[in-house]
Amino acid sequence: MATNTFKIPGRKTSRGGGFFSLLDKVLPMDESIADVIHVRFLPQILFVAVLCVIYIGSRHYAEKKIRNIDKLETAVEDLRADYITLKFDYMYASKQSEVAKKAAKLGLKESDVSPYKIVVEEK
Known part of the structure; x- marks a missing residue:
């Protein structure tokens, strides 16, 4: 059974970061963005962004096919x-x-003569 422990201020936990901690390291958000976009909405925002990219890609693919069909x-x-x-x-x-x-x-x-039938008699 696990025991309860207290966090020591200034000490970082040994827990490895996931996708969002990596995203926070790559794209640090300042306080003004953090006030507008809450972190808990980030998965929904990324999902909508992926849907937009898929929509744009399919639109380009369809236009390319239409140009090919016209040709x-x-x-x-x-x-x-x-x-x-x-x-x-x-x-x-x-x-x-x-x-x-x-x-x-x-x-x-x-030929000026009309065709005629040749009859061969059998013996």
Whole structure:
């Protein structure tokens, strides 16, 4: 069982400091700040600060994604326009009159006789 002891003035306790004692060593608060912000509200203030940092970070991430989406939408529109142009050119080039013009350059001509069926008799 522990015994009751008295604190001796001027003697520091051997207890190791936690996060807030380290914070107090790094950022010493003078009396004017200590009057406005009480130490017991410090965890809530730090929690709100962390939430603010997370909010700002997610906002930057979302804006970056929106810029990327806009860039990709522009690229898709360009590719769609190219696709429609190439499709139209292919459809135009595959017309019978255009094929006949290209075949005439090779020395081929369009037949005037209609096709007929060849019948082979079996023995």
